[in-house]
């Protein structure tokens with residue numbers, strides 16, 4: 001309930017920004033927004049992988065992406081613009097940022113990650129709930145969802161050749177994203 005409430009709050013705010021840019025600036029800054037609550041079995045798996053004792057304390061304190069939001073945009077530059085807008089939302093605390101756009105992971109994965117705390121106003125008090133925000137382009141999103149299917153979450157090892165090909169695809173995607181920016185700048 002707390003995580004759902006935090007996501008609802010954040011989604012409302014980001015949708016307002018999405019519509020604001022469309023209506024007031026005639027610009028599709030955000031293509032779409034996805035939200036999800038992490039499956040209990042995925043939470044347990046992550047706690048085991050990270051060798052955390054399976055306690056509620058560790059779940060709340062150490063698992064940062066139980067509530068997750070993905071903001072997908074068209075251009076790479078927009079990622080940095082959006083993350084600055086997130087930082088300007090009143091009352092949101094930024095706990096951590098990881099720039100896998102400038103420095104992709106060895107797998108080739110690219111996205112901008114933020115761990116934020118969102119205020120949820122209950123009847124008697126306000127609680128701050130952690131959410132992970134992933135900001136990426138449509139092209140990065142395509143790569144990540146494909147790679148997720150073939151490799152990231154599968155139990156069996158993917159062979160070295162496939163992993164290498166996926167890294168090559170990620171590099172092509174990155175070049176493609178850069179090309180899109182240069183095309184936009186010509187106009």
Ligand code: 0O2
Nearest residue numbers: 038042046064065098105107108109113144145147148152
């Ligand atoms: P799922 O299925 O999305 O829930 P931390 O939170 O800092 O303690 P963590 O979670 O390892 O450590 O942080 P990181 O590296 O920022 O990764 C968090 C999420 O990013 C992952 O969540 C994935 O959603 C995504 N991600 C990271 N690396 C990759 C990758 O190589 N490929 C793909 N496709 N996605 C990646 P989960 O919980 O692992 O998975």
